[in-house]
Amino acid sequence: MSENMLEDMNELMLQRREKLSQLREEREKAFADKYEVTYHAAEVESNFEELEEKEVKLAGRLMAIRTHGKASFADLMDMSGKVQLYVKQNNIGEDRYEFFQDLDLGDLVGITGTVFKTNRGQVSIRVSSFELLTKSLRPLPEKFHGLKDKDIRYRQRYLDLIVNPDVKETFVIRSKIIKEMRRYLENKGFLEVETPMMHPIAGGATARPFVTHHNTLDMDLYLRIAPELYLKKLIVGGFEKVFEINRNFRNEGMSYKHNPEFTTMELYQAQADYHDMMELTENLVSHLAEEVLETKTLEYEGTELDFTAPWDRITMVEAVKKYADVDFSEFDTAEKAYEAAASVGVKPEEGLSYGEVLNEVFEIRVEDKLIQPTFIMDYPIEVSPLAQKIEDDPRFTYRFEAFVYGREIANAFSELNDPEEQKRRFEKQVEMREAGDEEAQMMDYDFIRALEYGMPPTGGLGIGIDRLIMLLTDSSSIRDVILFPTMRPESNE
Structure with a gap:
């Protein structure tokens, strides 16, 4: 990670910790105990006809927020997938809407709302109330670059999964x-x-x-x-x-x-x-x-x-004959086996038996051909x-x-x-x-x-x-x- 990227990361983490301090000063919970969930994102999508204009409760991670004045769209992700949220100031009140706008990507929230479709036909939830369940203190990887570094992905599997x-x-x-x-x-x-x-x-x-x-x-x-x-x-x-x-x-x-x-x-x-x-x-x-x-x-x-x-079924001797073009069935001594291995460019270490040399030729010259x-x-x-x-x-x-x-x-x-x-x-x-x-x-x-x-x-x-x-x-x-x-x-x- 470059020095500039590290500086940006440190600045974003500092901003989130300042938000956490402010929440605590205002006695707002930043790490909740529990939230009652009635549906998951994929269930809302697959059961739209049954759930249209009915109340649902979901919990998940904010993965995107798009603000348009006094209304915002957001993507909520849980184990099953993503669902779009529609958050409007008139529906939740001015103070709560300002609070929602101050949330960060990666924050975990619980929402209550009714299921509907937007004019573009996208299944969404019209939010009537929400709670901050967990404040995320580290920013997620930038949207268009994502998390591609394999070392980080394997080491920080939790981030990879997100x-x-x-x-x-x-x-x-x-x-x-x-x-x-x-x-x-x-x-x-x-x-x-x-x-x-x-x-x-x-x-x-x-x-x-x-x-x-x-x-x-x-x-x-x-x-x-x-x-x-x-x-x-x-x-x-x-x-x-x-x-x-x-x-x-x-x-x-x-x-x-x-x-x-x-x-x-x-x-x-x-x-x-x-x-x-x-x-x-x-x-x-x-x-x-x-x-x-x-x-x-x-x-x-x-x-x-x-x-x-x-x-397919084939013996090791037959496979070596087929793929390496050397027939180990024609001899049975270690000396002959070494000569056969050398003929196909394999040089086993000293002191091996006929069978050990055969096995080494198989591993080097045959295995990768068994598709x-x-x-x-x-x-x-x-x-x-x-x-x-x-x-x-x-x-x-x-x-x-x-x-x-x-x-x-x-x-x-x-x-x-x-x-x-x-x-x-x-x-x-x-x-x-x-x-x-x-x-x-x-x-x-x-x-x-x-x-x-x-x-x-x-x-x-x-x-x-x-x-x-x-x-x-x-x-x-x-x-x-x-x-x-x-x-x-x-x-x-």
């Missing part, structure tokens, strides 16, 4: 999507549960955790990176279908599709496999699009996306420590990820339920961790113990809700769909 109505609509849609997701899963027989947010062991995903400390127990705990292991313990305990919608926390890099805390839906179903999870995923997402947005075909950043089930909803199946065992291996080819697992517009939105397995094999996989992860991989998983002996009691064949699925909502609302950044995204602290200046 001056950018489409932002509010995005979060209304977000709420409807999550509500409908819950309803859909409950109708399918899933039970919603809650599992711990602080874990003694960081498990269930490959990620670097946040660490906190419990004073009474004198022990470090990890903010959860995934609820997976706890949810699978519930399957061991006899629940057959469970799901959880909640936050995960990962101490990783930030980008337009990564925020350190994010929302996921994770579910587990006994007597199911990853094919069942594919069917559930495509049907759930297409249902959400149709039910909430009334269409299965949406536009995202100018590209039309069709969420209609069924979605329409697509399931990538059969991931290497090295990057899937919790998934059931494919018996005919133990290099790979019954795992898939769902991609849309080059972004992963879902991850699912036929869950590994062999406790001895799971222990070996954990031991391999521990070796990787001791070698310096901070994202490798830890040994979880309690989870092994749970599997030793017997977990039925199980399908598991996780969906990144923030990324899904980005796609369904045509939002370019994950920060656009998180009300208060993680930000650096403001500078002292």
Whole structure:
């Protein structure tokens, strides 16, 4: 913000504080307790024939004031939208009209009046009385420039919501999507549960955790990176279908599709496999699009996306052959994998296995080409420590990820339920961790113990809700769909 703009801002704030002082001197309330509301702005508009010339009471924020001598028009905004006010000196008295003229944009008021249409046909409210509910001490952004600075918008979301109505609509849609997701899963027989947010062991995903400390127990705990292991313990305990919608926390890099805390839906179903999870995923997402947005075909950043089930299915090896023009099925050694990666301009770090190199080639050369909803199946065992291996080819697992517009939105397995094999996989992860991989998983002996009691064949699925909502609302950044995204602290200046 320029020096001149700062001076103007400071001057406007000073003027508003002077008005506040004057109100207090005159014993006028500047911060009211309550106001009875009978209608919202959108209801007045949509129910005009029923409400014409009837009294209504609304409360909201003044977003525009246009004075014409002894009469003024104003825009009142509430949660539902805007409605025009008609304020006339003859209707409210000279003193109150002068008071109204002295109000500022952003002030919160309660009004009583009758509904009518202007000569131009605009539904309006003829104000008979009003109250100042809250004095706004900071000016709103200038009308024609608005609030466009993304850093300010994300940091001061309250201001963003006031001056950018489409932002509010995005979060209304977000709420409807999550509500409908819950309803859909409950109708399918899933039970919603809650599992711990602080874990003694960081498990269930490959990620670097946040660490906190419990004073009474004198022990470090990890903010959860995934609820997976706890949810699978519930399957061991006899629940057959469970799901959880909640936050995960990962101490990783930030980008337009990564925020350190994010929302996921994770579910587990006994007597199911990853094919069942594919069917559930495509049907759930297409249902959400149709039910909430009334269409299965949406536009995202100018590209039309069709969420209609069924979605394309292709293995990782097939996808690398199709999009990167290199066939990993023709060899199975790490040496050959490195040669294949180099042939398409990918240079993995030293010491990786065949499967890890394949996965890196896929991430670099294939992911961004997966535009329409697509399931990538059969991931290497090295990057899937919790998934059931494919018996005919133990290099790979019954795992898939769902991609849309080059972004992963879902991850699912036929869950590994062999406790001895799971222990070996954990031991391999521990070796990787001791070698310096901070994202490798830890040994979880309690989870092994749970599997030793017997977990039925199980399908598991996780969906990144923030990324899904980005796609369904045509939002370019994950920060656009998180009300208060993680930000650096403001500078002292």
